[in-house]
Amino acid sequence: GAGVSQTPSNKVTEKGKYVELRCDPISGHTALYWYRQSLGQGPEFLIYFQGTGAADDSGLPNDRFFAVRPEGSVSTLKIQRTERGDSAVYLCASSLDTEAFFGQGTRLTVV
Amino acid sequence: KQEVTQIPAALSVPEGENLVLNCSFTDSAIYNLQWFRQDPGKGLTSLLLIQSSQREQTSGRLNASLDKSSGRSTLYIAASQPGDSATYLCAVWWLALTFGSGTRLQVQP
Numbered sequence: 001g002a003g004v005s006q007t008p009s010n011k012v013t014e015k016g017k018y019v020e021l022r023c024d025p026i027s028g029h030t031a032l033y034w035y036r037q038s039l040g041q042g043p044e045f046l047i048y049f050q051g052t053g054a055a056d057d058s059g060l061p062n063d064r065f066f067a068v069r070p071e072g073s074v075s076t077l078k079i080q081r082t083e084r085g086d087s088a089v090y091l092c093a094s095s096l097d098t099e100a101f102f103g104q105g106t107r108l109t110v111v
Numbered sequence: 112k113q114e115v116t117q118i119p120a121a122l123s124v125p126e127g128e129n130l131v132l133n134c135s136f137t138d139s140a141i142y143n144l145q146w147f148r149q150d151p152g153k154g155l156t157s158l159l160l161i162q163s164s165q166r167e168q169t170s171g172r173l174n175a176s177l178d179k180s181s182g183r184s185t186l187y188i189a190a191s192q193p194g195d196s197a198t199y200l201c202a203v204w205w206l207a208l209t210f211g212s213g214t215r216l217q218v219q220p
Contacts, residue, residue, distance in 0.1 A: 033207055042115070042200055042210030043155070056206060091154060098142045098204045104154040 002026075004103035006092050012109045013082055021077040021106045025094030032075050033100065034067055035091040043091050049075060082110045113138045117201055117211035124191055125219050132186040132214045134201030139179050142204040146175050146186050149198045149213070158199075159186070191218045 005024040013019050025032050031050055035043035045059040049069045057067070064082075069075040079086055087110045093100040114137045124130055134144075143162045147155040159168045159175040161184070167176040174187040188195060198213040 035208075035210075040212070042117075042202075042212045043208075045207050045209065048207045059207075093155075093208070099157065099160045100145065100202075100208055101157065102147075102155040107152075 004092055004094050004101055006090075006103035006106050008106060009104060010107045010109075012111060015082060015084060015110055017082055019079050019082055019108065021079075021090050021108070023075045023077070023092030023094075023103060025073065025075070025092070026096075026101055027073075029094035029096050029101075030072070031095045032069060033093045033095075034075070034077050035093065037089045037091055037105070046077070079108075082108075084110045086110050113141075113203060113205040113209045115201060115203055115209050115211035117199075117214050119214060120212065121215040121217075123217040123219060126191060126193060128191050128218075129187070129189050130191055130216075132188070132199050132201075132216070134184040134186070134211055136182045136184075136203045136209075138205060139182050140205070141179065144175075144177050144184050145202050145204070145208065146173075146184075147200040147202065149200060151197075155200065188216075191216075193218045193220045 034046040037043045048056040052072045089105040093102045146158045161177040172189040202208040202210045
């Protein structure tokens with residue numbers, strides 16, 4: 001597609017449930033990034049993929065968070081045992097060099 | 112650790128004013144710097160990208176400067192319009208993009 005696509009755009013889940021957030025990057029972009037944005041704050045880095053491998057996962061807050069990119073294109077961010085504090089907008093970006101292009105984000109609400 | 116600070120946090124100006132948004136970063140070893148715009152409830156739109164070897168970039172009414180040695184960048188918006196109202200985010204490419212908290216701009220008609 002022309003831009004970075006994220007699905008779903010909104011997700012409401014109950015505390016303790018498992019969720020998956022999907023990112024479809026711009027075709028041909030080798031780098032993919034996940035960020036989390038809380039209200040009134042700038043995006044916070046979670047994880048970075050170069051191809052299929054996680055080049056840097058230092059931003060993942062704890063072991064409930066995991067992300068995969070098995071074929072070097074689409075990526076899925078997985079959150080286990082969701083907590084209310086996980087509520088945020090999750091943003092995905094892709095790049096070919098060092099200019100990043102962002103999707104519209106997934107707004108996750110944990111109730 | 113790279114830290115990015117944006118000042119002011121919020122700004123309200125009348126239509127037609129020229130304005131400057133400030134961004135500072137603590138580690139000057141950056142690859143480049145990118146300015147984004149974010150409308151409420153939306154994703155990020157890239158405005159300008161300045162490579163580390165460049166001093167400035169211009170796009171329409173926007174001009175961004177970079178002084179890497181002092182760890183500073185400014186975004187200049189000329190002849191502001193109500194449609195410019197949004198949050199402006201500065202981000203530096205260090206290990207990955209590191210963002211400031213943004214400046215919320217309101218341009219009053």
